[in-house]
Amino acid sequence: MIFALSLPMLILVSGGGIDLTQAMSHRQKLASALEVACLQSAVEINYQIAQGAPATSDFGPGTVVALAEQRIKAAGITSVKGLSAGTKATQITIEAASESPAVFSQIGGLKSLPVKVKRECLFDQPEQKPPNGEVLFVESFEQAHTLARNAWTVLGQNGNMPSGAVWNGWQTGNAGIEINGMPQLSGGTIRFGNFFAELDSHCFVSGCNANSSMSRVKFLQPGTYQVSYFYTARIRNSDPSWKGIVACAAKDSDPAVAPYRAWNQETNRIEVFVEKAETAESKPFAPENMLDVCVYADDWTQRVINFQVAQAGEYKITWRAAGRQDTLGGLVDYLLICRDACP
Numbered sequence: 001m002i003f004a005l006s007l008p009m010l011i012l013v014s015g016g017g018i019d020l021t022q023a024m025s026h027r028q029k030l031a032s033a034l035e036v037a038c039l040q041s042a043v044e045i046n047y048q049i050a051q052g053a054p055a056t057s058d059f060g061p062g063t064v065v066a067l068a069e070q071r072i073k074a075a076g077i078t079s080v081k082g083l084s085a086g087t088k089a090t091q092i093t094i095e096a097a098s099e100s101p102a103v104f105s106q107i108g109g110l111k112s113l114p115v116k117v118k119r120e121c122l123f124d125q126p127e128q129k130p131p132n133g134e135v136l137f138v139e140s141f142e143q144a145h146t147l148a149r150n151a152w153t154v155l156g157q158n159g160n161m162p163s164g165a166v167w168n169g170w171q172t173g174n175a176g177i178e179i180n181g182m183p184q185l186s187g188g189t190i191r192f193g194n195f196f197a198e199l200d201s202h203c204f205v206s207g208c209n210a211n212s213s214m215s216r217v218k219f220l221q222p223g224t225y226q227v228s229y230f231y232t233a234r235i236r237n238s239d240p241s242w243k244g245i246v247a248c249a250a251k252d253s254d255p256a257v258a259p260y261r262a263w264n265q266e267t268n269r270i271e272v273f274v275e276k277a278e279t280a281e282s283k284p285f286a287p288e289n290m291l292d293v294c295v296y297a298d299d300w301t302q303r304v305i306n307f308q309v310a311q312a313g314e315y316k317i318t319w320r321a322a323g324r325q326d327t328l329g330g331l332v333d334y335l336l337i338c339r340d341a342c343p
C-alpha cells in the first residue's frame with residue numbers, strides 16, 4: 001500500500017530528473033549557438049569598422065541578432081522566445097530565452113522548463129580607413145625654368161609692385177622665388193629632385209625687400225585639408241646642443257619654437273598662412289591665420305599640418321620668409337596642398 005501510494009511521487013521525481021537533464025542539454029545547445037554567434041559577430045563588426053562604420057555604433061540589433069538567429073536555427077532550436085543583443089565599446093552581449101519541453105513533469109502541471117543564456121565576447125576596433133586624399137597642387141621647383149644643376153636664379157620678382165608677379169601659377173611678392181640647385185647650401189642634400197627654393201631671395205630690382213612670398217589661390221569646399229612641405233635652415237648653428245633641433249610649430253609661443261627665435265634674428269624663418277582671399281587683401285598675414293612657422297632645422301624635415309574649411313570660397317595659401325633680410329634664409333621643397341590627406 002505504501003509503495004502504491006508513493007509510486008506517483010517516485011515517477012515524478014525520477015521523471016523530473018530526466019526533464020531537468022534534457023533542459024540542461026537544451027541550454028547547452030543554446031549556449032553553444034550563442035557562443036559561435038558572438039565570435040562570428042566579433043569578426044563581422046571588426047570588418048564593418050575597418051570599412052568605415054562608426055566604432056561607436058550599436059551593432060547588436062542589426063548585426064549580432066541576425067547572426068544569432070542563424071546559429072540558433074542551425075542548432076535545431078525552434079523555441080526561442082526572447083533574443084536580444086547589444087554592443088558597447090568593444091563588448092558584445094547576447095541574451096536568449098527558450099523553453100525545454102517537459103514530459104514527466106507534466107504530471108505536476110509543468111509543461112516546459114525555462115532556459116536562459118547570456119554570452120559576452122570582445123571585438124577589436126581597427127583603425128578606420130582614412131579617406132583617399134586628393135592632391136590639389138604640388139610644387140617641387142623642377143619645372144618652368146631652364147636652370148642648370150649647381151646654379152641658382154630668382155623668378156617672379158616684382159620689386160614693390162602692388163599687384164605682384166607670377167611664376168608657374170604662384171603669386172609672388174617682393175624679391176620673388178630664388179630657385180637653387182646647389183646642395184651644399186642645404187647640408188649637402190636636396191630633398192626632392194635637383195632644386196629647392198629660398199624665399200629670402202636675392203634682389204635684382206630696385207626697391208626690393210629680400211623676404212619674399214609665394215601664394216596660391218584655390219576654391220575650397222568645406223572639409224579637411226592638409227599642407228605638406230619640407231624645410232631646412234640654410235644658416236646653421238655650430239653649437240652641438242643645436243644638433244637635431246626642429247624648431248617648427250603652429251605658434252611662436254610653442255616650446256618647440258620659442259627658445260630658438262633669438263638666434264641670428266630668425267634668419268631662417270619661414271611662415272605658412274591659409275587665409276580667405278578677401279581677408280588676405282584687407283588684413284594680410286594676420287597671426288590667427290598662420291598655419292605653421294619654422295625658425296630652424298639642421299636637416300630636411302617634413303611638415304604636415306591639417307586645417308579645416310568651414311565655408312566654401314577662395315582661400316590664399318602662402319609660404320613666406322619673415323626673418324632677418326640678408327638673402328640667407330630658410331629653404332623649402334616639395335610643397336603640397338591636399339584635400340583630406342596628402343599621399
